[in-house]
Structure formats: structure tokens, C-alpha cells
Amino acid sequence: MTTLTAAWAPEPAWWRNRVVRRFLGHPLAVAGLAMITLLSLACAFGPHLLPYDSLQIDLRSRFAPPLTGDHYLGADPLGRDLAARLLMAGRISLLVGFFSMLLATLAGTLVGVIAGYMGGWINSVLMRTVDGFLSFPTLFLLLALAVALKPSPTMITVIIALTSWMTVARIVATEVASLKEREFVLAGRMLGLSRTHIMFREILPNVMGPIIVAATLTVARAILLEAYISFLGFGIQPPLPSWGNMLNGAQQYLDRAPWLAIIPGLAIAMAVTSFNFIGDGLRDALDVRGDHK
């Protein structure tokens, strides 16, 4: 049996959907979406299209500046093509970002829904655990974990997720707590629907908005965090390339070959900015913030 029927008219074609229209009305959000799509496609297929392999060491082309021969973005200290390495690194950085977001969102939503709906001491325990994790400045926790556990991409994904789920949990818990007292929930309870059903089939869909926004912003943050710890030397280890560890290697060549630092930084900036724009657009489109404007 469906719940609130008033707000749910028969679905129009997706491009006429209100949310989508509002999203498309945000030039920045659209730009972000376009950028990230391009970036993902480039990272996925680019390496196959470029003339050089990302692993090919060629000591004669060391430190080639951008636009030397076929090295469109130049070459790194071992003569490897920077463009190829950038895109390969992008795969890792983007994948780590995406999957840690997935893990964090799942965990955070679960904890948030339960804590927000159940209230009482369950809420206390769960929220205090959230607070416990939040009490560590992210990077401190991240670094300590990265040193304790082996820094493989999988581990890094898990670790970043471990430091990101709390924000989602908090947002979800707050939303669920305020939705708890609404009519459709009371109606459901009176109808004798089980708690699990109410939590996950009634309330959760209504919280999707904030969750999606939070998820998008989590990806952005995750990509940034991976860059931070790889830059400090504790993240993805060479020879596996990631945008962060490319920056680590670039610091000492700053005066000689600044493009080694500038280019990966731009890539990170592009990816993270895109996700932030998208998240902002989604927040407005889904009307998450409410009725201020």
C-alpha cells in the first residue's frame, strides 16, 4: 500500500521531471557533471588512445616539458609520459573516491536511520560512537590507520570510508529524527507496519535527497583525502600512480619542472570541483535545504 499519494503524480518523462529540470537550471552543476563525465571517460579510455604507455621508462626523455614531441603534457623524472600517467592515476583516485563514498554512505545511512528512528539510548550510543570517530581530526586518524594497515588501494578505500561515514550518519539521523513525527509515519505505525518497514520503506526514500547530496560531497572529500595522504607518502604507494603521490614526487622538482606539480593538482581540482558543483546543484534541485529561497 502506498503512503502519501498527493505528492506523487504519475511519472512524466525523466527530462521533464521537476528535479532534473531544476538541476539543469544550474549552469555550474551542469558544467560539473559535464567535466566529471569527460574526466571519467578520459581516464577509462584515454590511456589506450595515447601514443605512450604509462609504464614505459625512457631515460632520454626525462623531464620533457609539455608539448615535447608526442608528450602532450610532458614527461616525468623517469621519462614516462605524464598524460598517460595522469589518466592511469585518475582511474585509481576516482575509483578510490567512488568506492569509499559507497561504503561510507551505506554505513552512515544504516547507522543514521536506526539512530534517528529508534531514539533513546540506541541513539545515544550510536551518536556517541559517531562523535568518537569525529573527535579525531580526520587526517590524524587517516594517517595513523594508513601506517597501521597496509596501504593497498583497497585498504585506503576502507580507511577513507572509515573517516567519512560519520557525516552521513549525522545528517541522516537528524533528518530521520525530524521526519519521525510526521503524519505518514504516524499513519504507518497505526497501521501496524513493522519498524524495519517504516524505517527503510517509508522514511528512507524521503531522506534520499540529503543522502544523495551528502554522497556527492563525500566523493569530493574522498578524492581530496586520498590526495592528502598520498602526498604525505602514506597513501597509494608507487609504482601504482595516484594523483596524490604524483604530487609527492613533484615537490622536489618544483623549480626545474613545475608542471609535474601543477598538472596533477589541476586534475584533482577539476574532479573535486565538479563533484562539489554537482552536489550543490542537487541540493537545490532536491530542495533539500528547505524553503529559504
Added chain:
Amino acid sequence: MTTDQKTFIEDHSRRDALRVMAASAATGIFAANLLGQPAHAQTRPAAPKGRVVVGVTQEPTVFNPLMPHLEVDDGVAFSVFDALFRIDPKGVIVPNLAAEVPNQANGGISADGLKWRVRLRNNVRWHDGTPFTAEDVKFTLELIVNPKFRAWRTTGHSLVRDITVVSPTEITWRMEQPFAPYLSYLTETFIVPKHILGAAANPNEAPFNQAPVGTGAFKWGKRVAGDHVELVANPSYHGEGPYIERLVFKYIPDMTVMYTQFRSGDIDVAGQAFITPDHYKEASGLPDRAVTLVPAGSVESIYLNLEKPQFRDRAVREALYMAIDRQAILEALYHGVPRPTETFMPPQSFYYKPDLPKQEFSLARAAKLLDQAGWKPGPDGIRVKDGVRLSFNNSTTSGNSLREQAQQFIQQTFAQIGVEMKILNHPAAVMWGDFWTKSQYDSAMVGITYLLASDPDVTLRFHTRAIVAKGGRGSNNAQYSNPEIDELLDKGTRTFDPQARREIYHRVQEIIRKDLPFLPLFTSNNVYGRKARIQGFVPNTNTRSEAWHAAGWKWA
């Protein structure tokens, strides 16, 4: 010794005493000169002036020289403290706090090597004015072996018994067994004051450790944690100098930043870990700077874990060695700064064997060697023999980009002969923990200083009983075991005559070159940089710090 002889030596200048002893002294290493300047005839320097800032890439944090510390801490130790002896740049051991170097010729060491007698100077004072005596030496040696004290190195010291203070300037002891390297170890054993550290309740946490008092050319000034350590001149130093008023060790964690500060003049001397090879050329061209290549004592190599099935076969090790394009690595990656080598012995050592077989780079011959040894390429191109794939990890400290580049280059070359080398790097704390000490690695890329205090004894590295993974004690991380080597090493520690020792260690180098427990890459040269106006700067690779004789530095 009779009182007459004692008085004779004390009353006359050092040079006279030398003449008396030189007649029967053993040739070579041991001499009794004090860096060319007789102590009594020393000129009191004009008031020290100026300040020298030494940049270092690790923070000096340990100021009690008897506790575990790094090379950068030694820079401070050499300035604040003195040891009984000193090693000069040529490897000659000279007296410092001692009046003479004991040996079997002058009776300082008995014929069986067991009884030692050291005569000390009588004009040395601690920074607080108290006179230095043999009691301080006794205290120091006993503190090192005190089970409650966190001592840095106990090898050699643990063999010392019955330390007796005969007079304020004479001390004797007995060794449990003859141990020739001990003399060299004593050049790195700084003497600490009994009247201060002895009075502390817990020497591990005494205030002395934050404000050390020594007999050296510089007194403790102050420390700004995380930033720098400042020392001030000791005007009543018993030796040469000091000519500068203040000596500062500035902590700059990043080598590139340190080089930038060297270039801009913010620091006067680029200390540990010196200038990176890729800046060598540019640094040499800087105006008002003196940049030199100084051999370091460490040898960079691919260290193999000989218990791994891939490395048990000597043919494999030889083939791998032949498959390294050393020339390209040294010239392209390291900008020609280090020198190729075939052995663990640094080339500037008296014991170095110069004519060892040279490595040749030949992929064809390497492949043939592997074929002949039964390692045939498998379906994936990687060689296999008896079910063992010629695939292994190579590990080093992550974040060392030159090493990482070398690893990737070697990985690519090895792949051409069907050898799969996977790169598995770890942060330093992990890399050098159990992973290294308990021989859990496959192969590693390391720079190792094999010699302690430039004594050729390498028992701790190559003796069978030094394999920790098999229950031994030492640092034989390669798990190398060769009975002939064991015998030679044992003999070497019992022999005191330098010429005889040299033959022993030549043979050791020959055998190790043949066995290849590690694949030598190069012997490192450090790029020393300093402002050209600093005089008296003498590199000494027999010591652990470039600031070993800051007492002699002065501004032109």
C-alpha cells in the same frame, strides 16, 4: 710504568714522546699525533666570532651521546663532547682525551690483547669547570653496560671487566676476549661527566639529557624544538679552536627545501643528508659556494634474502647482477655522483681490495646463465625451475624518489630476461622493523654502512651467528652463511696488527664478491656544500658527522 717514565712523558712535549715511541711502534695505523699540533704549544685562539648554521634533514633530538641516536645527533655530540680517541680523515686513530693511543708496542695493550691501559690528559675541564678525570671514563664505560640504562651500542663494551682508576690520569681494564675493533669503537664513545649524570636518579631521564655538559669545543646553548639547536663556543677548550662563536643545527625536513636555503644563503653548511645528486651540477656552479664530492661510508645494493628459494642458486644471483644496467642508473638517475663498487668496503678504507672482478652488463649472458642453470621461461614469460617462479618483491623506504626510480628502471630491465621483480615499498618504520631485522623481505634496496667506526670487522653483517631469523644476534639480514667467512671474521677480531688484518679482510671481500649475497650498486658520494668563506672544514668519512671537527671551522 715507573714514576720517572710517567713524569718524563708529561713534562716533555708530545713530539718528544713520539720520537721515543716511534722507534718501536707498529707501522701504519696507530700514531700519537694530535692533528699535527702539540697540545702544550697550542696557540690560544683570538676570541671566537661568527656563527655557522648547519642544515640537517632530521631533527637532532638525543643529546646524551650514550643513548640511541642518529647521525645528526652525532653532529652535536662531536661538538659538545670528546671521546678518548679520534679518527682522522686518513683513518689514523689519534688521542683526544687520552694522552696516547694504547697499542701492543707501547704496552697500552698487553700481548694477549686482554689488558688495556689508557693514559689521559690532565688539563681538561668540563664545561662547568670541574676537572675531567679517569673517574669519568670509568663511569661512562660502566653506565653503558648498566642493564637499566638505554645504551646505544654495547658491543665491545660488554667485554670490559675490572675497570680500575689507577690515578686521575690513568685507567686500566681487562677484556673478556681479545677484541681489536674496540679501539675504533672508543673513538665514538663520548665521555660523560660522573659528577652530573652519576648524581641523577634516573640517567635515562636526567635533565642532563636536555642540557648536556661535556668537554668539547662547544657548550650547550639552547634548543627550539622542531626548529634548531644552538651551541656556543667553549673558550677553555683543551684542543684546537673553536674559532666560531655559535654553531647552529637547523632542522629542515625536506632535502629540496634545504637545498633552496643553501642556495639562498639561509644556511651556511648543507649537512646530513647533504645535497641531492640532481642538484650537484647546479650547486657546483653557484658563486661563493664550495661544493665537493665526499665519499660516504655506505654502499647501496640490492640486498637478497638468501633463504628464499629464488636466491639460493648462485647462478641466479650472478645473472641478476649481470642484468643491472648500472651505468645508466648512475649517470642518468644519480647524475654521476656515486661510484660503482664491487664490495661492501668503502674505497677510502685501508682495508679496501681494489682489484675485484668488475660487473658487466649483458642481458644476453644473463639469460644464458639462467638457461644453463635450469631456469626456463614459463607460459607467462617468467622463468621457472622446479616449480619456483623467478618472481620476487623488492622493498625500500617509500618516499625516497631516487630509489623508487632506480627500482622501476631495474624492474623493467629484469623483465627483459624473464625475471619478475615487484615493487613493494613501506614507510621507514615498517620497512626497518621486523620486516627487515627478521629477514621477512624478499629483496631490498638499501644503503648500508658496513663498517663501525671504520673498523673492518663485519661480523655483525656476515657471520652465521648473526642471523636473527635463525635465533642469532646481529644484523645478518641476508641470512648469509659461509663457514670460511665465519672463520676469517673470527680471526680478524683477534688480530691486532693492521697488515695482518688487511690480508684477512681482503680474502673476505673476495669470497663475498663471489657469493654475491647482495648485488652492489654503488658507493655513495655525498655532495657537501658550504659557503666558500668557511675555512677549516675537513670532510671525514670515518666519522658519522660532517661536523666532526667544527672546532676547526672559521670564517675567512
Added chain:
Amino acid sequence: MVEFLLKRFMQSIVLLVIVSVIGFVILNLIPGGPMAQYALDAGMTQDDKNRILAQLGLDRPLWVQYLDWAWRLLQGDWGTSFRDSNPVTSVIARHVPATLLLMGTATVIAVSIGTVIGIRGATHRHSAFDYLATVGAMVALSIPTFWFGLVGIYVFSLKLGWVPAGNMYTIGEGSVLNHLHHLIMPSVVLALVHIAIWSRFMRTATLDAMGQEFVKTARAKGVSERRVVMKHVVGNALLPMITLAGVQLPSLLTGALVTETVFTWPGMGRLFLDSLSNSDYPVVMGLLMFSAILTIVGNLVADVVVAMVDPRIRLA
């Protein structure tokens, strides 16, 4: 309110215990103890190292070590650094001022510039300025702080030579001017992200306030737009600003960590990295607890303020 505060205080204690356990466990998962840095030192035998590990109490079972550490912590003894044998409290204390200087300057810059930009963006909504400010803020939030630092060093230090490339001051020149010279770039770099946050926050707060009744009333009364905004907006935004400041604390610490690395600043962040690399457990634990305390206090302040402002949110 008092009851709420008390309850939160108790919960904070519980929180600290949880934090300390998590931290302790993580640290002891880290392979390679404090003797790892001496692994290549052939002069130290494994015996020597084992002896020292025993002297440091590291051979006892983990829970014993934890209880010992916790018990001492309660008595004010935070332990002794493995590296320089100083009490952890004094080690941290010596590095705190540098970080506080950096964080404080960055906050001042961020709040002042961010507020101006935010208010202007709100009052001139949908103008080019507003648009640029929004985009600029988003971009600033997306770029890693250390990248700003690296580019900044490249442009302003290496190429132009306007500012030094690192450290707090030039040795031998401890003048205030010299300190300021060294402070500029690191604090600006650290502030960039926070300028973005504050500007967006102030923009929202200003917009909110501008829609309120009393503002319309004041406008009707003829009070100048500017005064209306300044007096009522800022006044109303004060509490949320405190909230934001409280919540920003941990991210400031994190940002400081990275900035200190890039600019060789001898602060807590630098100390954390060095101690972590050298397995100086007591100092790492001390820093973890210290930053956790700061964060918990910051969150507590933020929560109290939020509760005071929005009674809908039940105080769980």
C-alpha cells in the same frame, strides 16, 4: 540547560575513553616500533634493541600498557617521548604556539575576508561579484591546501623571491618583522579554504537575516541598508558563527598539518608526522588526545549553541 551540560560532559568523558582506546589500538597495530629507525645501525644488535624495548615497557601485554598509560594520564603524566626523553606535555607544549600562531592568523584572515565577501555577495545578490565569489569559493574548497602551498612557493618564493620558502623565522633574525614575513604565505594558504567556508556561511546568514521581519521594519523606518545589515545581521549571526568556529577546529588542525609540512613550520602537525614516522608512541597518543579534546570541546560548544537556537531538535 545545566542538566544538559552535565550530561554532555559525562558523555565527553566516555568519548575520550573511546578515543583513547581506538588510538592506542591503532598505534600498536603499527609495525616497527621506536627502534625501527636504528635498524640499519649495525652497531646496535637485536639484543640491544630488545633490551631498550623492555626498558620502555613495550614488551608487556597491550592491555597492561594501556591501563598503565591511562592511569598515569589521569594523574597528569602524559608519558615521556621515546626520542628526546622529554615529558610529552612539554614536547607538545613547545610545538603548540607555532600551530596556534598559524591557525589563529589563518582564522583572523578567513573570518575577516570571508565575512566581507559573504555580506557583499548577499547584499548584491546575483551580481557578477556574487557569482564569482560563489564559484571562487567552490573552487577553493576543492583544491588541496598543499597544492596551493606548492604553487605559492613556486611563484612567490622561487620565482619572485618575495617571501621565504619556509620556517618560522630566519636564524639569527628573530625580529617581529621577520616572523611576519615568514608567516604570510603559510597562513594565507591555510586560510584559503576557510575564507571560502566563511564567505558562504556569511552569505547565507545575511540572506536569512535580510528576509526577516525586523529588517523590513527597520528599512521601513528609514534606517540605512548598510546599518541594517551590519547591526542585525552580524548580531544574529554571532551565535551561528561560534558554532561554525567550533566545528571548524578539527579541520583547521588537519589543514595545519599539511601546511606545516609544505612550509617546514615547527608546529603540532609537523610533530605528529615526525612522531608517527619514528613510532614515538607517547607523543602520538598525546597529540591524538589533545586534538580530540579540542575537537570535543569545539563540538560541545557548537551543539549547545545549536540547541539554544533551534528548540525543535530534541536534546538526545
